[in-house]
Amino acid sequence: MKIIIILLVSSLIFGCAKEEYDSAAPTYESLYNSSVTKTNWTHIGPLNVGGRTRSLLIQGDSPSSSHTLYAGGVTGGVFKSTDGGESWKALNDLMPNINVNTLAQDPKNNNVMYAGTGEFYGGFRGAGIFKTEDAGANWKLMDNTSDIWYVHKIIVSPNNSDVIYASTSGKVFGSNSGLKKSVDKGITWTNIHSDDSVDVAVVNKDGTDYVYGYSEWKGLIVSFDGGANFTHKVGSSSFVKYDATTPNYVRGSIAFSKSTPSRGYLLVSNWYGQLYGIWKTSDYGANWTKTISQDNDTTKTDSWLLSDPADVFDHNGNGKNCFGRTIDLNDLRSQGVYDQYIAVDPTDADVVWVGGIELFRSDSAASSGSFNKASIWYGTESNYVHADQHYIAFSPTYGRYMPGYGGTDKRAYFTNDGGVFVSTNSKIGTTSNPCESSSIGVEYKEIVKGYGTTQFYHGVVSKDGKYVIGGLQDQGVTLYHGSPDNWTTIAGGDGAYNAIDPDNSSIMYSSYINISIRRHDITVDNETTGAISNSYGRISSGIDTSTYGKGSFINPFILDPNNSSRMYTANKALWRSDNVKAASTSDVTWTNLGTFDGSNSGFEITIAPSNSKVMYVGVGYSASFYRILNPADGP
Structure with a gap:
């Protein structure tokens, strides 16, 4: 028969508590205050294994050895560490939606933070934007955001803490999607660009917000007036989503230099997850130059930034990869739609990090052939970092001499499918040969104790x-x-x-x-x-x-x-x-x-x-x- x-198939539930409430659609508040509380459950772990993480906040601008960290698990909520990641505690297991994809904080008040929910590239629906004014003890859903299913990035204006930008996707493509702006600390929101927006960056130029957004499949848009007007700088508004016959500006990530704010970089992947290109600007985004193209030259690092390099790097010039197998240009083992990130060293605008399956670093302004491998995703060596990179953040005191730390601060934090990692020597040796990783000098430490995500x-x-x-x-x-x-x-x-x-x-x-x-x-x-x-x-x-x-x-x-x-x-x-x-x-x-x-x-x-x-x-x-x-x- x-x-x-x-x-409807859900994840494993080890136990079940009976929950009764009005059959009408319950409010978030009624669910939160229901009988399902922490007292009904015992967390049995794992508390020594981390889970997928796409966001991290770092607090602490004083010359001390420890940071206060906040991390968002894509299905685990917000966690806090007061000892630089040595241990973590969940802030609120019963937040109405714990699919946290992005975190942002008020630069003038660290107790005020925003959590954007919904992981589009992993398939976990969110329920809008949440705000805390007490360092994460309590969270409130921001009005008029509950129908935003995916919040990709939140940025608080460096000029005015009342102003917030969010790149979002709605219930369905084109429904409540777009690049959004609030001028009243998140109380109300206005769409300032209607395309599905998957990234946003903001730079302070003479007291004005220069806003940079990435529209899925269509490319980079730039505004020099706080989001009032936008111009396409890379890609085109005429490109059609899911039309693979047009140029594939599927997903992009934007990064600007802290030390040289006129310098910025754009990383783009195509529909197949392969690197489509990297662009650079030196004039706040008025002009962009493509520094790297995907030319399928597997002897160069450019072809494997968003792939598993050992599978696609031709180290002997004979068409074979690190395992001696013939390289298939139709299968470059790429995941750039799922995992990609780009970041700039806070003290040197020429030092650029890219996260794909693994980590890579260029010390030459992302020029062609300049990226070297900076981590391995397997084994137990000190250069190991879990695969699938999602976020890179630098210490607020990066580059400064810190007596309490014991030298110049070179701490960088990396989030991925395995949780959170930290490096204390992020500027030393990398390798141009992924088949031989022993020369990678950058060392990492997994910091996931208590991070139950x-x-x-x-x-x-x-x-x-x-x-x-x-x-x-x-x-x-x-x-x-x-x-x-x-x-x-x-x-x-x-x-x-x-x-x-x-x-x-x-x-x-x-x-x-x-x-x-x-x-x-x-x-x-x-x-x-x-x-x-x-x-x-x-x-x-x-x-x-x-x-x-x-x-x-x-x-x-x-x-x-x-x-x-x-x-x-x-x-x-x-x-x-x-x-x-x-x-x-x-x-x-x-x-x-x-x-x-x-x-x-x-x-x-x-x-x-x-x-x-x-x-x-x-x-x-x-x-x-x-x-x-x-x-x-x-x-």
Whole structure:
């Protein structure tokens, strides 16, 4: 029997508290003051693993060693650190929308901050702009902003704290989207440019706000009169969104120099996430020169600024990458639509940072061929920074001699899919050869203790309650074994679905993207060191992905609740294994039970706990829903 319904699939919830309120649409205030409070829940972590972060504020202009930091987790709300990131505390878990994408502060009053919600490039809807006047203890939704789904950037005018600019996208493209301005501290807002706006920068020129906005797909707009009038400087207002036959000014990031405010840079990616170009201005944006173009010359750094450089850099001039594989110019492994940022060293307008999958730095004003690799996204060396860069911020005292710090301040902070990192020597060695990273002298430190912003795709609790295993966005598979601040990563990459044997909680299952299921044999030394022994192997090799597809990005599998040796998973077909506990993981076999509609993969599978002959499978984006009365017979 096939029933078509709408499926709403949410992240794992480990517990549920009963919540009652008027059936009419509740206000944010009524939800906030409801019975769901912190007293109903215990946070079990992970508090030693960070999550995706696109915003950071730094406070502290005195010669001290510690900063006060505020960070916005894209699904975790606002966190605060008073010791330079050594530890973090959530400011408000019950803020009506915690999908914080951007933060801004009043330059004249650090207690006044603004949080813009909604992460367009990750798919998490926001609910407008929130404001605090007490350093984050309380937040209030700004009137007339609740229908703004995505706030990309907020800037408080350097000339007048009453004036605020915000780049936004609305419910749908063109609906309440645009570059917005408030002249009364966020009470009211006016659209000063109607295109979908994905970035904004403001420079003080003789007491006037020079405003720079980036319109998605259309390029850079500039106003020399506080946003009253705009001119396209890079790109064109005539370009049509989603028309790949026109020049691809899809996403852009803007940065201006603090030491030389007339100098600015623009980073642009195309529809495929590849670098489209970098532009430079030396006259406050009146004129822009393209310094870097995407010419597909993989022997130069220019081609891999927004890619995984080891995959696309031709270090020997033979068309092979760092792994000896032939470079495919149609697949440059680029993510510039999802992750990109550009920033300028506060003391030197020629030093430019670009964040893509990794970090890169030019010491020559972003000239062609001048960018070198400044980090690696794997391993445990001191030059490691988690992949997928989203924001770069410099210490307010950067470049100054600070007796309390022990020398000249060179601190820079970097946010990415792994949370927050800091470097204390950000101006030293980089490398022009991504195949050899040992010469990278820039060192980084992960600062995520207490920064509970991870994103769970899925998770399960062992029957005996001792363990929790969860698949995290870009942070692998992590295991809770008693302490919220000591979760252990047992597999890398994007974590996906998981299971724990109900009869033996030391047998666990995890997965990577698509159909890639592993079995783990876990031993935890809870008596002394707490160390974990993790022996694992892949068990899904017997599934035909060539004929029936790789499955969903986050692909489901489930143990039969009444038979711990039996497992089900799905791509375009439903598969069953009856021996997932075979002596060797390579001996696990699978049976094809048949296809669904022939074109869509299974997105979710559940089995009735009391009767293994009753299964439900959600299939495809069209939300087809299958009720299978005997899985042995197939869909």
